[in-house]
Amino acid sequence: MGVKERKERDRQEMRDQILKSAHQLFLEKGFDQISIRNIAEAIEYSPATIYLYFKDKNEIVHALHQDGFKLLNQHFQPLAKFEQPFERLKEMGKAYIKFATENPGVYELMFMRSEPMEHVSDCLDEEWREGDRAFEFLVETVAQCQSQGYFKGLHPHSFSMMIWSFIHGLCSLRISQHLGHVKGARESKISLDDIMTTTYATFSQALEKLKG
Amino acid sequence: MGVKERKERDRQEMRDQILKSAHQLFLEKGFDQISIRNIAEAIEYSPATIYLYFKDKNEIVHALHQDGFKLLNQHFQPLAKFEQPFERLKEMGKAYIKFATENPGVYELMFMRSEPMEHVSDCLDEEWREGDRAFEFLVETVAQCQSQGYFKGLHPHSFSMMIWSFIHGLCSLRISQHLGHVKGARESKISLDDIMTTTYATFSQALEKLKG
């Protein structure tokens, strides 16, 4: 009995290792520098081996895509403990930034490229469950904020879109290396993290002012 | 003397023609679909000819990058006529969206990819002049808004960063095809343009509320 289970576990471990390597390569080399051969080299296996665990390159990308959303939701999980919705909202932003900053390659894959979307768009809605969950969490939190007097008169869905746009913009500018090239940031030696923190703080202040 | 100058002029014309074609291709195909052969075919010259005018593919990308910023500034030019800074600010957003929507390939190249940045970062600050101009225009406008009572107590540079993050986030989500996949948008048949308009309107409303 144990044998079968161990095999299954080994198999899963190998899949994970492959995905982890791909993940790592995204980080180092960027989305289109990734190749089956690259991954194979990284895990020190032959390219053919990859195909024992994934049907094709697409399936790898797909898996990373889904794993990415799961991971994002994991970053959101601890936020439930914040009872004040506005507090929670602000923490969500921080968690999102943390996720993007720590997993730039996967973030790129999830939100900054159109290629994966073309494949994924054929999929069942089911595939989007994790992605939906994340967004719904945001919408709910916004709605709760409104019931406490924030963002009065604004549509919660649209306002959530706005928030997401901002935070995605900030994260993606960082990942695409544009953050450090803005006039002002370029000259002074401010760290990228500081820029993000400052910008996010500004956004938070603005949100705060939208109360009442 | 005249000969030398004419030659130089011819050379510049050829460079422009190549860039124009590349720009056009970006419009149709997107960043990774572009190739030297593609461009050569479009201008009806041989691939080898391109190398007479550009050292390598990077140099083309680089040039497009710079031209892109010029083009963006051209979109901003007519905004000078808006005397009310807040009006001007809102129009800037629209102009930015227009630029991004009409030149998705170039936008992708300018703001959504890290590869070009890596090459550009070695360059002189001089290279960034056009980019800086665009951002400074935003900062100035924000500052003028503040002198009229908007965004009180917020740092103009940071607030500009926030605005840019938002608008870039919105545009890049559209270009990367993610806009249509958000829960809600996916089911209803809202057009992407409508989503952008709505989200931007929400943002404008929010900004408006930050007066006083």
Add this chain to the structure above:
Amino acid sequence: MGVKERKERDRQEMRDQILKSAHQLFLEKGFDQISIRNIAEAIEYSPATIYLYFKDKNEIVHALHQDGFKLLNQHFQPLAKFEQPFERLKEMGKAYIKFATENPGVYELMFMRSEPMEHVSDCLDEEWREGDRAFEFLVETVAQCQSQGYFKGLHPHSFSMMIWSFIHGLCSLRISQHLGHVKGARESKISLDDIMTTTYATFSQALEKLKG
């Protein structure tokens, strides 16, 4: 003792099952579409298992080759009942056509490819017994026809070769899909079976005229 024999029997059964699946695959897919994996999948065993029963792919092909000849002879078996040799000869042709048409993949393997031959040529004459039987049956029938006044003055072995060439030509043209591409057949919508029947009938008529 019994154990050893049972094992041997089991082994033989497995070999047969593998061959049967391969045969089936040939029927559906044709010579080059076949792979060890294909066969393994069909018998629901792992590819590695196949190597327990056959040294390599060649050995499988070889075995199919031999089985093919057995099957061909089985098609000939019922012909013994035709007492008139010329009738029997004509029925042999029909039986051959039936065999080829119903087992195109195996026919291809047996008669249309050189690869298998290269391996087989090292083999003992013994290996050819079944093949020889089939041809000898033809030669005998021809000889009997001659004793009834047909094909006078023609060498039976050569005449048999001639007959085989014709019938093989007809069958192989069909299997290689050339039959439908001849001028005339291509335009009209005659079925391949009709072309074969007609051509064979013409041949029969010609043979008939060679009497006396």
Add this chain to the structure above:
Amino acid sequence: MGVKERKERDRQEMRDQILKSAHQLFLEKGFDQISIRNIAEAIEYSPATIYLYFKDKNEIVHALHQDGFKLLNQHFQPLAKFEQPFERLKEMGKAYIKFATENPGVYELMFMRSEPMEHVSDCLDEEWREGDRAFEFLVETVAQCQSQGYFKGLHPHSFSMMIWSFIHGLCSLRISQHLGHVKGARESKISLDDIMTTTYATFSQALEKLKG
């Protein structure tokens, strides 16, 4: 002026060289052992170079296919001088055999494989002109034989099909190496050429007897 022409000639020579090598490889290795890499190696160029002269592998196969038919017709050309149709018919057979024997690889490609057919079948009828010409030449010759009293009462098209089947059968058995394995031929040390000659002679005799 001469430059352009020379270039064109060089280009044609290269194409020919590639085709010749492919032709040669067919001969040595058989149809499916052929690969772009193989050909490239044979002509001592890089694989990529092949793609400068042919769009893809298919185009090479296609070209060989067409060239083959042209070559076959060239073998038929000198036969016009035979005024007696029956003589011409017999010479046609010999010419066909000569063509097949000297170009086994191409013959295999032209008549013994189904893969090329699948691609070619989509083509215009125009593509088949050369093939049609060859077959029509046969039908005409048969018809002329009939006007001289041969093959009375037989349909010329069907009878031509019969002749082609025979001669193709004979040639293809030789090419697929089956000719030497027939009982009788195997034991005695008769050369393959002798077998072919003898079998063809027997066929000729039979045809002769179909007069009157």
Add this chain to the structure above:
DNA sequence: AATGAATGAGCTTTCATTCAT
């Protein structure tokens, strides 16, 4: 006896780039 895991060698194809002409 059976197999999961692994791989080397092979495939077709594309592309940025160089260089002799």
Add this chain to the structure above:
DNA sequence: GATGAATGAAAGCTCATTCAT
């Protein structure tokens, strides 16, 4: 000034085969 010709390097992928378990 322009290019046809050539290529090295890389891509995704498949398959027959081996071997430890």
